[in-house]
Amino acid sequence: MAEMPLEQAWPTLFTRTEQRLLFRANDPATSLRSRQGLPCSSDAAEPVWYVADGFLGHYQLDRAGRRQCVGISVPGDFLGLSALMLGRSDRETEALGPALLRPLSAARLRTLEGAAPETFGKLWQVSLIDSAISRYWIYRIGRLGGRARIANFLAEMLMRLHARGLCGLDGVDLPLTQTDLAEACGMTPVHVNRMLGELRQDGICTLVHGTLRIQRLAELVRIGQFRWDYLHLGRDLDGEIRDRLRGVTAGGPAVLRTGLGRGIPP
Amino acid sequence: MAEMPLEQAWPTLFTRTEQRLLFRANDPATSLRSRQGLPCSSDAAEPVWYVADGFLGHYQLDRAGRRQCVGISVPGDFLGLSALMLGRSDRETEALGPALLRPLSAARLRTLEGAAPETFGKLWQVSLIDSAISRYWIYRIGRLGGRARIANFLAEMLMRLHARGLCGLDGVDLPLTQTDLAEACGMTPVHVNRMLGELRQDGICTLVHGTLRIQRLAELVRIGQFRWDYLHLGRDLDGEIRDRLRGVTAGGPAVLRTGLGRGIPP
DNA sequence: CGCGGAGTTGAACGCATTCAAGTCTTGTGG
DNA sequence: CCACAAGACTTGAATGCGTTCAACTCCGCG
Numbered sequence: 001m002a003e004m005p006l007e008q009a010w011p012t013l014f015t016r017t018e019q020r021l022l023f024r025a026n027d028p029a030t031s032l033r034s035r036q037g038l039p040c041s042s043d044a045a046e047p048v049w050y051v052a053d054g055f056l057g058h059y060q061l062d063r064a065g066r067r068q069c070v071g072i073s074v075p076g077d078f079l080g081l082s083a084l085m086l087g088r089s090d091r092e093t094e095a096l097g098p099a100l101l102r103p104l105s106a107a108r109l110r111t112l113e114g115a116a117p118e119t120f121g122k123l124w125q126v127s128l129i130d131s132a133i134s135r136y137w138i139y140r141i142g143r144l145g146g147r148a149r150i151a152n153f154l155a156e157m158l159m160r161l162h163a164r165g166l167c168g169l170d171g172v173d174l175p176l177t178q179t180d181l182a183e184a185c186g187m188t189p190v191h192v193n194r195m196l197g198e199l200r201q202d203g204i205c206t207l208v209h210g211t212l213r214i215q216r217l218a219e220l221v222r223i224g225q226f227r228w229d230y231l232h233l234g235r236d237l238d239g240e241i242r243d244r245l246r247g248v249t250a251g252g253p254a255v256l257r258t259g260l261g262r263g264i265p266p
Numbered sequence: 267m268a269e270m271p272l273e274q275a276w277p278t279l280f281t282r283t284e285q286r287l288l289f290r291a292n293d294p295a296t297s298l299r300s301r302q303g304l305p306c307s308s309d310a311a312e313p314v315w316y317v318a319d320g321f322l323g324h325y326q327l328d329r330a331g332r333r334q335c336v337g338i339s340v341p342g343d344f345l346g347l348s349a350l351m352l353g354r355s356d357r358e359t360e361a362l363g364p365a366l367l368r369p370l371s372a373a374r375l376r377t378l379e380g381a382a383p384e385t386f387g388k389l390w391q392v393s394l395i396d397s398a399i400s401r402y403w404i405y406r407i408g409r410l411g412g413r414a415r416i417a418n419f420l421a422e423m424l425m426r427l428h429a430r431g432l433c434g435l436d437g438v439d440l441p442l443t444q445t446d447l448a449e450a451c452g453m454t455p456v457h458v459n460r461m462l463g464e465l466r467q468d469g470i471c472t473l474v475h476g477t478l479r480i481q482r483l484a485e486l487v488r489i490g491q492f493r494w495d496y497l498h499l500g501r502d503l504d505g506e507i508r509d510r511l512r513g514v515t516a517g518g519p520a521v522l523r524t525g526l527g528r529g530i531p532p
Numbered sequence: 533c534g535c536g537g538a539g540t541t542g543a544a545c546g547c548a549t550t551c552a553a554g555t556c557t558t559g560t561g562g
Numbered sequence: 563c564c565a566c567a568a569g570a571c572t573t574g575a576a577t578g579c580g581t582t583c584a585a586c587t588c589c590g591c592g
Binding site: 027032058062063066067068070071081082086088091092112114117118123124125127128129130131132134136138139141142143185186211227229232246249 | 336347380389390396400405432451452497
Binding site for chain 3: 190
């Protein structure tokens with residue numbers, strides 16, 4: 001199982017010194033099997049987890065047992081920062097496939113607050129990017145129709161993984177089932193299937209056997225009305241993507257409208 | 267225009283000393299007219315804003331000019347923390363009615379990082395609660411049908427404002443138009459109108475002239491499948507609400523299901 | 533061999549959107 | 563004071579997108 005080093009995940013954010021501050025060499029990594037939840041820590045303080053490999057989904061359940069995925073962690077992400085600072089973990093988490101997590105002791109992190117405040121602040125930055133992603137999910141689910149929603153979601157996954165050096169812009173290993181997509185996009189698995197079929201027939205992208213292959217990235221971004229600025233990728237990656245998509249940047253809207261109009265994006 | 271003091275908004279979080287750390291006495295408050303956006307600061311660093319009074323909406327636009335509200339700030343909230351830490355403001359903001367904002371100088375806050383790290387950490391906590399609210403919005407929009415979505419949203423507003431001491435649990439001044447509700451819930455204004463009509467006819471609540479009046483709070487919470495734990499209200503408020511709703515706490519689901527089933531909540 | 537999960541497709545239903553035409557209130561200017 | 567415009571709210575009818583139900587294939591695995 002390949003492991004994502006901190007300096008690859010956050011090339012411009014954390015220093016090597018900080019890596020040593022955050023991780024304790026002898027803390028054992030935790031392996032999760034597919035569909036396994038986070039291990040409950042026996043002691044009071046749950047650790048923060050660094051996703052060394054694999055994907056994890058964060059869920060919120062309704063009374064009928066349907067669940068909504070409210071976030072997906074990819075290699076290089078941190079999770080549990082909310083539990084660290086607020087003292088209560090507020091979401092169900094489950095591995096979407098085999099995953100490898102490295103614990104960051106909560107007690108140790110707390111000492112950083114006074115001892116290395118700038119490192120502490122960087123973790124805040126990380127959680128703020130998560131927050132920006134959450135708000136973008138609201139936009140995706142609230143405003144976009146089925147096809148655009150899937151396209152937008154796939155574009156986000158592609159770029160987040162690209163930013164971690166896990167793929168180029170032509171495709172990526174994306175070990176999510178269509179049901180996972182459905183739970184993340186607020187749709188039924190059946191409809192996800194149909195939308196993926198349309199994207200495939202339009203020659204835009206294919207998602208088979210956990211492999212996403214992009215044929216026409218510009219089209220994917222266009223019909224998904226995708227903007228990647230919320231991901232805070234940094235100048236280099238922003239430039240690379242913009243070069244790849246010259247002229248496709250979804251320009252600002254002309255005039256505000258009131259309707260929902262999910263059926264527009266031809 | 268009434269003003270929300272910091273110690274009323276966050277009774278257990280910030281101390282009086284910290285209030286003096288955060289605010290500078292001679293920083294002038296900024297008044298916003300209804301539908302006015304945030305003032306662009308002339309100098310490089312945008313301040314963080316404390317909402318002393320009024321409501322503000324945060325928006326994300328699509329290419330067609332429709333917009334999705336991705337968050338609402340109420341009196342006592344902070345906004346712009348993301349811009350402070352990430353160096354870029356990532357969302358459009360607009361006052362939903364007359365509003366009063368107090369600036370917190372970015373430069374001044376930055377000095378707190380090293381000088382008063384625990385205060386800095388409390389601002390992180392504040393932003394993490396915002397983040398939890400964002401994730402809950404994903405759930406609301408992704409899983410709930412029209413009536414439940416409106417009920418759930420109104421319940422959130424009621425409890426957030428109740429937590430700030432702005433109302434009891436029987437109603438509240440909620441100066442939002444039906445179009446505001448629509449943009450926040452990912453629905454059309456027309457459908458919001460119909461759902462509000464249903465809630466009114468069922469004797470659950472009414473929203474007229476910017477005044478929300480709750481007749482049957484338990485029903486509102488039940489059909490909205492609302493859980494308030496994500497708001498991190500604290501023990502006292504949690505207890506008060508639980509007393510008010512004895513037995514209605516939406517118990518955990520029995521078994522997971524795959525469909526979307528937005529039409530269930532009888 | 534049979535089972536279960538993932539993916540696929542068809543058909544019917546229904547919730548939410550869209551379009552349209554109203555009412556009511558508010559603010560503005562003649 | 564009234565006329566008028568603009569915005570918020572309301573209601574009806576038609577359309578359609580997405581759900582639901584169902585059946586089936588494919589594949590990995592015990």
